[in-house]
Amino acid sequence: xxxxxxxxxxxxxxxxxxxxxxxxxxxxxxxxxxxxxxxxxxxxxxxxxxxxxxxxxxxxxxxxxxxxxxxxxxxxxxxxxxxxxxxxxxxxxxxxxxxxxxxxxxxxxxxx
Amino acid sequence: xxxxxxxxxxxxxxxxxxxxxxxxxxxxxxxxxxxxxxxxxxxxxxxxxxxxxxxxxxxxxxxxxxxxxxxxxxxxxxxxxxxxxxxxxxxxxxxxxxxxxxxxxxxxxxxxx
Numbered sequence: 001x002x003x004x005x006x007x008x009x010x011x012x013x014x015x016x017x018x019x020x021x022x023x024x025x026x027x028x029x030x031x032x033x034x035x036x037x038x039x040x041x042x043x044x045x046x047x048x049x050x051x052x053x054x055x056x057x058x059x060x061x062x063x064x065x066x067x068x069x070x071x072x073x074x075x076x077x078x079x080x081x082x083x084x085x086x087x088x089x090x091x092x093x094x095x096x097x098x099x100x101x102x103x104x105x106x107x108x109x110x111x112x
Numbered sequence: 113x114x115x116x117x118x119x120x121x122x123x124x125x126x127x128x129x130x131x132x133x134x135x136x137x138x139x140x141x142x143x144x145x146x147x148x149x150x151x152x153x154x155x156x157x158x159x160x161x162x163x164x165x166x167x168x169x170x171x172x173x174x175x176x177x178x179x180x181x182x183x184x185x186x187x188x189x190x191x192x193x194x195x196x197x198x199x200x201x202x203x204x205x206x207x208x209x210x211x212x213x214x215x216x217x218x219x220x221x222x223x224x225x
Contacts, residue, residue: 034213043118043202043216089155093211097168098143100204100214102155 002027004090006103013080014111021075021106023064023090033057033066033073034100036089044089047075082110114139116217118203124223130191133220137184137205143167144186145214146178149200158201161186162208193224 007022025033032051036044048057050066050073057064062077073090090103117136125131137144145168146158157170161180178188184205190197200221204214 032211032213036216043116043218044204046213046215049213096210098145098160098162098206098210098214099157099168099170100145100147100155101157104154 002031002092002094002101004092004101004103006088006090006106009105010107010109012109012111015082016079017110019075019077019080019084019108021088021090021108023073023075023103025071025073025090025092027071027092028095030068031092031095033064034091035062035064035073035075036091036102038087038089038105040086047088080108080110082112084108085110116203116205116215118201118217118220120220121218122221122223124225125193126225127193127195129193130189131193131222132187132189133201133203133222135186135188135203135205135217137186137203138215140207141205141215142184142208143206144180144184145204145206146186146188147202147204148172149202149219150198155202158188190222195224198222198224 003026034049035047037047048059050057053068055066087105091100143162145160160168164180175191180186200219202219203217206214
């Protein structure tokens with residue numbers, strides 16, 4: 001079945017460091033791909049999305065490119081801030097169903 | 113446009129009791145999904161409703177049920193609560209276009225003691 005695999009966390013970085021969180025997927029066809037972020041005590045917020053191969057989603061300095069050759073959708077940010085500390089989830093919709101499959105989440109902590 | 117609203121935000125219940133959680137989706141969205149989030153299992157899909165009908169169901173026991181009303185508001189019910197039901201329950205609403213993003217509420221934190 002469809003699945004998403006994220007890099008193991010937690011990830012701890014210093015402010016202004018470069019961030020990469022790896023995400024790979026297994027799915028039927030070429031689904032849309034999403035990154036969600038969850039701040040402490042909150043629900044999930046859609047961070048960015050890509051709807052087809054080679055699309056680049058971007059928002060708040062974060063970027064991710066839909067790579068069908070490597071079935072990947074890695075999240076990157078050039079210079080992280082303390083306010084980026086959160087849990088990040090990669091997700092995809094199951095074909096033919098209004099249902100998302102999530103990776104296990106990566107907890108990111110940014111130290112000043 | 114108002115976002116997804118879940119009530120209550122926090123609940124404490126005793127084992128064996130039952131609980132009802134409520135979700136109001138984004139205006140115009142007719143699909144409502146529910147997810148359970150726990151540290152051990154991560155985010156797991158419970159069920160999805162569209163136009164008052166359950167279209168998809170996850171792998172949860174029958175103690176977990178839901179419904180949707182004609183105004184698209186949804187409720188989920190958990191009967192005979194167990195300690196393992198302690199979790200963050202998240203509601204998400206989506207447009208009727210398949211395979212699009214979902215928009216989540218802040219969740220209801222259920223603690224079973």
